[in-house]
Amino acid sequence: GGSCPTLVKQALAAIGPNCGGLARNTACYGFNKVGATFSQAVADDFFTKPSDQATLSTVASISTAPLDTDLSQWGVAVMSVQANIPDSLPGQAVRFILLGNSQIENAVAPPSTAPTPQPITVKVTTSANVRSGPTRNANVVGSAPVGTELTADGISDDNQWIRVTLSATVVGWISRDLVTSDADINTLPVVNGVPQTPMQAFRLKSDVAGLNCADAPSLLMVQGPKNVKIQITANGVDVQLGSTLIFKTTQDKKFQIGTIDGTGRIGNQVIPAGYMTEAGLDENGDVTGRFGAVLPIPKAELDQLQVLEDISPDVLNYKVTVPDRVVPITPRPTTVPTSTGTTVNTTGKADCTNFKATSPLDGLAYGENTFYWDPAPGATSYRLNVAGFGTTDSSGTNVTYDLFNAGQNFQMSWFVQALVNGQVACTSQTVTIPRQAQPPPFSASWKCGSSSGDVIVNYDNVPPGSSSVSITINSLETTQTYAVPPRSGSKTFKGFFSGNGYVTASGGQRIDLPNLVCSSSD
Template identity: 40%
Template sequence: MSFLHRLSLSIIAFLFISVAAVNAADCPDIVKTALNATDSACSAVGRNQACYGNISLTAEPQAGIVAFNFTKPGDLADIVGMKQLVLSPLDAKADTWGVALMKVQANLPDTLPGQNVSFVLFGDVQIDNAVGAAATLDVSAKQSANLREQPSKTGKVVFALKSGMALVADGISDDGAWLRVHSADSTVQGWVSTTVLTVTGDLKTLAVVKSDAPRYSPMQAFYFKSGLNDAPCSQAPDSGILIQTPQGAGKISLNVDGADITLGSTAYFQAQASGEMTLSVVEGQGTVTAGGKTVIVPAGSRARVPLDANLTANGTPVGPEPYDAASLGALPLKLVPQTIAIAPAYDPNAAIIPTPGKWLFSVNSVTAGKGCPSGMEQFITAAMFPKNTLTIPDGPFDLKQIFDSSGSRMPASAVVTHPQPNEYDADFSDSGSKVHFVLNITSPGAIGGTLSVEGQGCQLNLDVSMTLSA
């Protein structure tokens, strides 16, 4: 090999190493600058809005949306009009890293406009809004009337409307005779005949919806994918979505890649087509339901859901399993409103002792299983179950004693088991129905679980939680 040839190769190698070193050195600065820029540019983002945080990203509006401008940092757009958002991965050479913020209402009531679910999207992420830009109309009852679970005169009555009661209509039956309505705080919802309503606006603008279709607000249901193991430096997180629910708001419901998610926490999502979606709970607790199976995901753990080529859940979730806490250290926590620390990796064998005192027992959601009549899920909602006060005394965790402290005594024939650390189960019969109770202690101040009630061929699955009273 000639001297000049060796010299040329040496120069090329030196330049390659130099560029790589510069890129590695630039990576932490790009992350820091991007997060600071997003924090500053997006300070005014409001409910059901998205904010362009850092270059580069592209957005596509819903069909028919004309006034849509989302091209530079600081731009805001209503997510009801957003169809798709695509962010760029971190590229140190091009000095780009796509970052966006969203404030999503989800199932929070209209009466609490200051509370929102915070989404932080970063890196190689594509998110598609699964909720169309559906129109709504203000309506009010002309007279006393029945709100029904189905658009039919034979549908079960779920609420008695009073004359003058204000509601919001978000859908119409295929025959145009019934409107799907809800109250401003979403505690009342169902179907009501158009003949008993005063309608502001044109009924033709409402979408035709099926009687059993769930009602989602914009971006409460979405499909997304993200890069995998793509952080170019330790100061950068792998691409994904960080979601934080407002403190004290209870469980927030989402539908992500076809899986039902509940969160009362901060969680990190990643997903790949023909791969899996991963939900890592870094604070609080979540649940994931897919393929008829629900998994409780405590802080410090993750659950994985298999996805098909269309980013749709096509199997049951796996977990909970400990996550690698060190790999989550670079998550952009400064962009979520509540200051938190990333929980250490979940140890399923470590006993957790609940704090003695008064606790609140809540039903967060209700899902109708096989054999239940159509519309049952809309009829039986979490709003039907008031919060109960329970007492956890000093000493060993005694599920029966705690249950009895609420005033609803557990039958003497109940079988209570402790199948694994921090899990307590109970099985008994009540008024001819079979009851299966599972509680999982996830922290000294938080307990999650499920309650299944089966009777007359119908199984109802309730997501429940216990929280330490303030």
């Protein structure tokens, strides 16, 4: 066998001729050695050598072998996954590259053998929300104006909701009362949820125990087509990507998600390129609890991931470019602050030479702020101290801290400590800077308009940091979103006679609109 770096390069180059041009919903044996189980009996020589392919709907699991230079093996498998890409975009697919000591299980139920019914066209009669599930308790995934024609392929078991395709990548549910059709809606089959294609939901396990080669990572890389938002479910967690992400598990039962380029999203948590987050796993391998802070991928790991750039472009949507360093998410201000003291090394266990607080230096927002500092090599964690308010710990070189409850102080001081195994090793300079005044309270109200069926919604003082404000009127089954600024506005809705609603800022603040009855004129 060859050396570790040579074997890895050989494997990543070989998957191009072995698996290039892979059809959608297909798995390919990329490089020795790959194991697989199937949902049906297969021949003894099926999927046993490089370039062998299998239909993804029959695959139960795929495992790739750890690096072994003596046997010249480092398992690589390639999958072309449809995910939420509609059939109307036949050339597009999500690329899965499974590397090293890893295993992936298909968590999508096998397809039904029942005949697929013909979809029908429905027309929206009133501006309507499209939701992620057949209930008003499900979140809104989009909206459809009056007159929009949508393709419907199913109905809820209570006959109240229709499953529709809203866009190239969004499938959701719309109230049956808000659509009409020339076809018979009752012919639609009863369906549940939003359908998933093979491997769109999966459970991953990877292991680096005993591996002594930094050039041979064990992980899953997922790459979506450019400019298409992809929805997948990884170890029980819904993830959105418009980019290239990596997934792996650790020996201490953590599930890690990192972004190589573009952005990833878990709920409202955004993961920029060069950053990662992690959560714990239960005994079944599913995520339990919340994901932690979004932190820079450690430099040593970024160095290891550079090998992903050697993956043959024949099996990708576009060439992988791994960041070689992490660029801060937001620009750091250059204003010279009022500061006292200098960085102090109190234990000598970490290198404090370049350790200093770097942002914010010119002013604090009233509420949420993200603090940055330059690292102290050797530190195992860091602690942000906001004088007179509190502290919070971080394993990286930034942390977001909410000062909303810090009182009416117009000036505040902060500093950072570098810790080694819980003991303070370095203390940065103290930064004393002004803080924004408390903003006026966010408020909203509504009233009946002068014309029959009109209702007027007023909102004022949308909280700082919000990029938009949304108005939801439940009886109209509509949500309209408006850009901020301006931070105050007045909006008129038609076709309203009674009901309630709410106004929501993009930061999450919500104001309920009480029940209102507007009498109609004859």
